[in-house]
Amino acid sequence: MIDQPENNPLLRVRSLKTYFSTRRGWLGRSVPVKAVDGVDLDVTRGQTVGLVGESGSGKTTVGRTVLRLIPAEAGEVTFDGEDLLGVSGSRMRQIRRRMQMIFQDPVSSLDPRMTVGGIVDEPLKVHMSLSRQQRRNRIGEMLERVGLADRYINRYPHEFSGGQRQRIGIARALATEPDFIVCDEPVSALDVSIQAQILNLLADLQKDMGLSYLFIAHNLAVVEHFADIVAVMYLGRIVEIASKHVILGGDGYKQLKHPYTHALIRSVPIADPTAERQHEQLPGEVPSPINPPRGCAFHPRCPLTRARAAEVGNGETMEITTRGETVRVCRACVEITPQLKPTGTDPAHKHACTLRQQDSKSDAPAQEA
Ligand SMILES: Nc1ncnc2c1ncn2[C@@H]1O[C@H](COP(=O)(O)OP(=O)(O)OP(=O)(O)O)[C@@H](O)[C@H]1O
Ligand code: SF4
Ligand SMILES: [Mg+2]
Helix, strand or coil: CCCCCCCCCCEEEEEEEEEEEEEECCCCEEEEEEEEEEEEEEECCCCEEEEECCCCCCHHHHHHHHCCCCCCCEEEEEECCEECCCCCHHHHHHHHCCEEEECCCCCCCCCCCCCHHHHHHHHHHHHCCCCHHHHHHHHHHHHHHCCCCHHHHHCCHHHCCHHHHHHHHHHHHHCCCCCEEEEECCCCCCCHHHHHHHHHHHHHHHHHHCCEEEEEECCHHHHHHHCCEEEEEECCEEEEEEEHHHHCCCCCCCCCCCHHHHHHHHCCCCCCCCCCCCCCCCCCCCCCCCCCCCCCCCCCCCHHHHHHHHHCCHHHEEEEEECCEEEEEEHHHHHCCCCCEECCCCCCCEECCHHHHHHCCCCCCHHHC
């Protein structure tokens, strides 16, 4: 392990880009899919960073690139002080013992031909120098740790419920005593009644083992209970990041800056009919990362730029066509690619909205969006 001052993050990601290549058109030209396009993120020891955003925003790609399961196009990923994108394959295999992943779908992520014991044993064989008996003991410990009896060791995944299968996936991820786990929507395929049990298990394990999580979720309610920091992703970039209390705080979300974060929160169904917040569908869908909108990628869907364009002179605005509709937006939103910058009051709270950054002197909340 490399010496590291306490306040340094365990995982540090800077300007991370992951591009896929896809063939398009009748000539089959190769065009880049900019799935992740400049992400900065820190995960401190023992902390959970929640990564949220609509489908296709690039959350899974961030998690997989950080673990080097897919190659990065550019950027830096530092784990415990070591540059992950620069290390050799054999060094990466050693480091991977400390970095694991829990997958969304406990059915497809477990090999149906392997017994539970074999599934949990696999990473032990690859990463740990243990005797057969030591591995057997460790499998038993892990199963017990996740709430499964040792007698299940010779059973197959299809003999278990969805929640139990996810427990097997967690036992496998924990077997090598990792420090950091990417949890990619670990409860979204489960019944609501089971979700809380798995979340409680992950929280207990974090406390007992000092784990750090990058916790990917669609569902903001899940993140609300679980994360310390929440990062909101849109079309390959983080558009707002702050403590959970800022993003999901009980103050009517007045501290939020980015119109997309607002829209995402308003799109969560509300169980309480007396709640002040209204449930609103997010208009449109995430555009393709093959040909993202210019400037701020959210501009075709953003209510703030439309509202502002109606207030200011025509010189500062322009017309765009989106989903067959012609609308007027602020020119700055189309011409400037906003960068993630701290708000004036809280250096840990950053957002990437050009108009809000221009407003920052008045520090108005994003409520009008
Ligand atoms: N192997 C691949 N080849 C080409 N494009 C890909 C590949 N994997 C992902 N993409 C594209 O990259 C973008 C980001 O995908 P990703 O799976 O990271 O999003 P996500 O936020 O995890 O979505 P979801 O919430 O649906 O899981 C999407 O447009 C997706 O279609
Ligand atoms: S930069 Fe413009 S389009 Fe983007 S979120 Fe801010 S107001 Fe909306
Ligand atoms: Mg995903």
